[in-house]
Amino acid sequence: xxxxxxxxxxxxxxxxxxxxxxxxxxxxxxxxxxxxxxxxxxxxxxxxxxxxxxxxxxxxxxxxxxxxxxxxxxxxxxxxxxxxxxxxxxxxxxxxxxxxxxxxxxxxxxxxxxxxxxxxxxxxxxxxxxxxxxxxxxxxxxxxxxxxxxxxxxxxxxxxxxxxxxxxxxxxxxxxxxxxxxxxxxxxxxxxxxxxxxxxxxxxxxxxxxxxxxxxxxxxxxxxxxxxxxxxxxxxxxxxxxxxxxxxxxxxxxxxxxxxxxxxxxxxxxxxxxxxxxxxxxxxxxxxxxxxxxxxxxxxxxxxxxxxxxxxxxxxxxxxxxxxxxxxxxxxxxxxxxxxxxxxxxxxxxxxxxxxxxxxxxxxxxxxxxxxxxxxxxxxxxx
Numbered sequence: 001x002x003x004x005x006x007x008x009x010x011x012x013x014x015x016x017x018x019x020x021x022x023x024x025x026x027x028x029x030x031x032x033x034x035x036x037x038x039x040x041x042x043x044x045x046x047x048x049x050x051x052x053x054x055x056x057x058x059x060x061x062x063x064x065x066x067x068x069x070x071x072x073x074x075x076x077x078x079x080x081x082x083x084x085x086x087x088x089x090x091x092x093x094x095x096x097x098x099x100x101x102x103x104x105x106x107x108x109x110x111x112x113x114x115x116x117x118x119x120x121x122x123x124x125x126x127x128x129x130x131x132x133x134x135x136x137x138x139x140x141x142x143x144x145x146x147x148x149x150x151x152x153x154x155x156x157x158x159x160x161x162x163x164x165x166x167x168x169x170x171x172x173x174x175x176x177x178x179x180x181x182x183x184x185x186x187x188x189x190x191x192x193x194x195x196x197x198x199x200x201x202x203x204x205x206x207x208x209x210x211x212x213x214x215x216x217x218x219x220x221x222x223x224x225x226x227x228x229x230x231x232x233x234x235x236x237x238x239x240x241x242x243x244x245x246x247x248x249x250x251x252x253x254x255x256x257x258x259x260x261x262x263x264x265x266x267x268x269x270x271x272x273x274x275x276x277x278x279x280x281x282x283x284x285x286x287x288x289x290x291x292x293x294x295x296x297x298x299x300x301x302x303x304x305x306x307x308x309x310x311x312x313x314x315x316x317x318x319x320x321x322x323x324x325x326x327x328x329x330x331x332x333x334x335x336x337x338x339x340x341x342x343x344x345x346x347x348x349x350x351x352x353x354x355x356x357x358x359x360x361x362x363x364x365x366x367x368x369x370x371x372x373x374x375x376x377x378x379x380x381x382x383x
Contacts, residue, residue, distance in 0.1 A: 017171055018087040021162035026080035028155040033073045034117035037104065042067050045104060068105035072114050075100040117150070124148055145195050151186035151241055155179070166254045175256050180245020180263075191236040221282045230279040239270040264304050272297035287330045294323040296366075303372065314377040318369035325360040 037045070046064035076099050083092040110118065124147060160176040198207035217227035247262030276293035298319045305311040 017163060019085060019163070021083075021085040022160070023083045024080070024157075024159040025082075026078070026157045028157075029077040029079075030152045030154075031073075031075045031077075032113060032117055032150075032152060033121075034110065034114045035071050035073075035121050036118070037069055037071050039064075041071075042069065042104065045071065068103075068107075068109065070105050070107060070110060070114070070118060071102060072105050072110070072117075073100070073102045120148055120150055145192055145199060147190040147192075149188045149190070151183055151188055151239075153181050153184050156182055156245070166252055170254065172254045174250040174254075175248070176250070177248045177256075178245060178262065180243070180247075182243045182245070183241035184244050186239065186241025188240075189238040193234040193236055194232060218280070221280045221287075224282065224287070226283050228279075228281040228283075230277075232275075232277050234275045235273070237270075237272045237274065239268075239272075241268055242266075243268065261306050264306075266301055266303040268299050268301045270297065270299040285331060288328065290327045292323075292325045294321070296321045298367070301372075305378065306373070310380060310382050312379045312381060313372050313375050314379070315370045315372045315375040316367075318365060319367040321364040321366055323360065323362055324358060326358045328357070 043061050043064045046062075046067050047060045050060050050062065077097070079096045081092055081094045083090065105114070107118075157179045158176070159178075161173050163171055164174045166172055166174075194211075195207065211231065215229050215231040217225075218229040218231065221227045221229055243266040245263055247259040248256055249259040249262065250256045272295060274293070274295045276291060278289070278291040278293075280289040281287065296319070299317040300314070301316060302312055302314050305313050
């Protein structure tokens with residue numbers, strides 16, 4: 001600072017502040033399922049449980065008649081990360097953990113949610129039972145025409161803190177805090193159109209056997225074992241869920257307050273049709289696969305207007321179509337490795353597909369998306 005007399009001609013201040021930013025992100029997913037068990041399945045589960053606990057070794061199936069008839073499965077998955085940035089240095093810690101457990105219960109001991117899950121299981125069995133013109137020709141009498149699934153909550157929580165310059169040239173921390181369910185709840189219907197056509201023409205048993213036999217070696221071939229498979233799929237899927245969330249954000253004046261645009265309730269309704277034909281082979285070290293797939297989908301949404309006037313806005317993500325063709329071949333390589341301390345050599349075969357191509361891979365926008373802020377389809381339910 002320099003002065004001539006009592007007048008200032010130059011005055012400035014520099015603030016050097018290291019970049020500081022911390023992010024925390026966490027997702028918690030829940031799943032539950034309740035299925036009725038046959039006597040054979042109850043014996044198997046009771047035997048496995050007794051063996052795991054090391055009891056009743058002379059009578060491993062002891063106690064199965066006192067076990068419940070309903071198998072309740074539950075799982076919870078935690079996934080997230082914490083990252084911190086200071087200047088040019090950045091560290092990140094990731095975490096993922098999945099916990100599953102199952103238990104046989106009697107019908108009277110089921111919780112409300114478990115009873116709902118049992119109802120879903122029974123509903124799927126009703127939808128899968130279709131009369132056949134030749135019911136005695138094959139053993140299987142149930143066909144998965146329609147599958148109904150409950151979509152359980154995925155809770156998302158995030159926190160972001162960073163130093164920023166706000167009004168009045170002040171350096172203060174800015175925050176973004178969010179918690180919500182994406183989805184909070186929902187359900188999904190999957191219609192197997194191939195099986196539906198087969199049921200309509202009364203040939204569902206034959207089609208089911210062909211499809212099962214064609215794909216029974218699919219997992220083995222994918223693991224590199226000898227075999228072959230061919231499969232086809234044509235599904236019509238309806239997915240409805242409820243998303244909701246709350247967000248707080250620091251503005252340019254350094255005040256952390258409710259963020260209306262980042263919060264709200266949303267009801268997505270997704271319709272899609274998916275089809276694919278796939279095949280693969282693995283014999284004597286030579287492998288190959290082929291896959292052709294196509295998909296068309298649209299998502300309709302309803303949510304509260306950002307203006308906060310109580311209006312419900314209807315909008316969509318457009319109509320998209322996708323198609324691709326992919327194939328590949330591979331020849332196994334023999335690796336000879338000597339076992340340490342011996343003169344024995346161990347031969348290992350590696351049959352990964354090493355030549356692949358995707359000659360066709362394209363996406364079309366059939367109908368452009370209609371954003372929420374531009375939609376004129378609005379409804380005022382409280383007027």
